[in-house]
Amino acid sequence: MMFVRMLNDIKLRKKLSLIFITVAVVPLLASGIYLTGKLREVMIMDAFEQAVDNVDRVRKRTEEVIKVPLDISYQLSNDSRMKSVASRRYGSYIEVIQTYRQYTDIRDYVRLYKEVKAIRLYTDNPTMLNNWEFMPPDAKTEQEEWYKTALSKKGLAGWGFIQDERDQTYYLSLARKISLDEPGQESVLVINVNTSLLNSILSQESFTTMIVDDQNNIVAANRPNMYGRNLAEVHAGDNILTQQAGSFDAVMDGEPSKVVISSLVPESSWNGLRVISVFSVSDIVRDANKVIRLAIMVLGGCLIIAVLLVSASASLITSRLLRLSKQMSRVGTGPGSWDAYLDLDGKDEIGQLSRQFNSLVQRISQLMLEVEESNQQKRLVESRQNEIKFKMLASQINPHFLFNTLESIRMEAHIRGEEDLAQAVWQLSSLLRSSLEVGSGKIRLSEELAMVQCYLELQKFRYEDRLLYDIALAPGTGEIEIPPLILQPLVENSIFHGLDGKEEGPMLITIRTEARGDDEVFVEIEDDGAGIPQQKMEDLQNKLKEPEESEGRIGLRNVHDRLRLTYGNDSGLSIKSKEGEGTRITFSIPRGNDSNVLSTDC
Template structure:
């Protein structure tokens, strides 16, 4: 979690606003509107299915009412004993048959039009004395044999393929209720009115097609004009319906229509336009819910970004020591307060710069000039007493010895004077510093004779390393003058310059008179206090110069004992300057 927060804090303000907008505005709006749109579509589809089911139920009810009339008429005829008596009788002459026909059959033919669901009633008999015509036909083919297979002994509804109408649905019934009249086989066929049947299936508000299926799933009737079900038995499963069709079915529960059903097939694309119209409001609201917040967020984030970027650029100018005030600090929000605080800080920095920084520069300049004066004093100091004694010695020896030795001493003195004259060089190589040290020691050895013994060891790998000019010579001078010269016996000075990893080591050891603890404490106190220039001007000046160049990266240490000698060890970083 901390990693996520840190990563978020590292983002620019504009990107943060974008993330907040995406997670808090855009994503919820898209999810909410999408869910609402899906729910609306689902409810729309469910409502359409409900409407289709209502149409199916209404069609089922109308069709049941239509078939009930035909079945009711068939039941009435089935229970009429006069029909049994009429068809079971042998007529000796056509006149007697016609008289009996007018009394029985004609009466039924006259009452049949009272049923709007009935087209006509036809009687079939195998009685040879019955004359055909007038709604009575001779039974010559076994077209009613299937009645015994239906499980409905008194009636059966099926398609009548003898009729030429676009729909031919008939109710069949055998006249076998009264067993006393069983001389002949007699049947009734009641043809349902095709016009009434068409009204049942066509006078509905449905954006699709209705199909009447029998128990074998064959299409009995459909208001689909493109379907050629009349040309032969066509099964519903043979129709081509894609996934975009909504198919709902209701089963007819009448005993004579067992297994029959009415199916509604609706192409969902038919009400796509309605769905689009109902979804337009959602789309318009979604548009405003997305576009308007987006414009607002973009505008606000841009104002924040531009103002913060301007303040950041001003801060970079302050970093470059351009202490001008930020001009756009009039707003009252947090950014305006930040800008005003930056201006207060800028004014304070200007004040500090003018009052403190420049004062410190002047103070440092005075200190540098003071150090330069001290250094110049040290430079001009090379101990006049030493020079006087050296010159006096050279004068006395030149009277007693040959000129070669005198020339050597003069050459060494010339080297020292030459280095004094070229004091402007701040950095010299170890090799140059050692050459000056050797010249000094040769002069001292010339002065003291056998009283001074010295050795100089220099690591060849460090001869090209640069050090401050006269960084080591003052310690050699102190060792010879203050350490060895007061001795009555022979004195020795050993100098070693070598490398220790990335450090340069200068080590000088003498067996002189040493330094008293009190005197050593005074020297150490003078080294800590830059303002106190005591008698040890040479050591103190070298120490200050090393501190000026190396800061805290060098180490200086004096070890001494009375009448045992003194050791000075200086440690400098090697990689500071190199030739």
């Protein structure tokens, strides 16, 4: 109750603004914050699923690439010619050069397989020359961890980031011990993987993706500034340095990120590689944030405009209410105050209230004038009212008077033996009574035919044997409802245009109905009268197709328009006529669900 009292004490302008903010702004802000959070979650989840798929795809393609040097290492480990070249003791440099020229398998592998950048075999044979394929290991090479590990792993392959002695570039390389022909003589095979091919695989990824060895050296990446660096240098965190597979949150280059890792350990290898995909949350939601900022700007502008419009509307409302309040205060303050008139435009509640107030003031003023007037003025008013009532009663026409008069004429004709005249008067009375009782609703088809039959009998009184008619009402069609006065104008048209224009012989008017299926009734009015000339028939068809007129529509056009308005365009009149042979008018109407067929006896 206290809140309601406080709300009632607030000015209307402030109250409307408060209602707008409460009803529109607060729900809009709440839903915006909720939807923004959901949008961020969905985008991060989609990015995470995409990163998982990308890592799996990169792992498979990388596995296909490194499988080539792995297969080559198997073939070379069983290559007796290579072992013979590496273990043979040469007597001169010429003999070494000739042997190198004859053995081309290593060069062929490098030339044929794009996955391989270079192949070299380290063997401790002082009689050999270094041709970058067969190489004696120097003291530095023998102290390398990858070299000592390869010798100790008994033929297993190892993968590391090894510097090529020829171009001084680091490559992802396979290192493997190969036993030569002589007992105790061993060598190490090194195959460099084509880094460009690995980078091309990673370049198709939208997120930061890299391949690292077991020492966390980045051996390939789709970001050039990361290639050759160690993961520890990019502030990756302990999880990304040690975890072999899975997904987790991490900090990369100082930004919160999502990390997806997949492990790749080739067969017969003592170590493996890891494919790592990283995407920062800020990169993923950057586009969403742009949309959100734009939406906030648009919504903010809309809210400002809305507040201004609400304020303007409130000012308009309150100003009109203030005018009404001032006018109400003026009423009753002194002489002439009851003549005050308040002019407030509009059809809203305030406008209605002002008009009701003006009406109330006028009524009160009139009542006061009536009190001041004398009893003579009251009697004058009563006299004038009585005079008006008398004139209204005198100007009224009672239909029963007409029916009673027609009944008197009919009885007089019957007494005098004029049965035909008595029957015609009775038919006219029935037709007039039916016409007066017809409203704006629908009547049954049987009732309409009853009126038509009365009309035809009345016309036969005039035309006698020149007019013949036949009404065939199909079973089950009399109960449907149609607009009143549909058939009578059509029959009237046949009589006045078909019979009057026929020079000799009687004219037959046939009216029949037919049930077509369960949902349609077909009605036909046909005569064998004078017919319609072709030119007049074309004019009539054109008039029926023209847009309906606002007033003055009679006859065929009236019936045609009412049928189309009631049942649709397909229910209009269809007219066929030939001069000298007669006219046929048909239309179809949907069957209703009414019952009780009335008698067609006139």
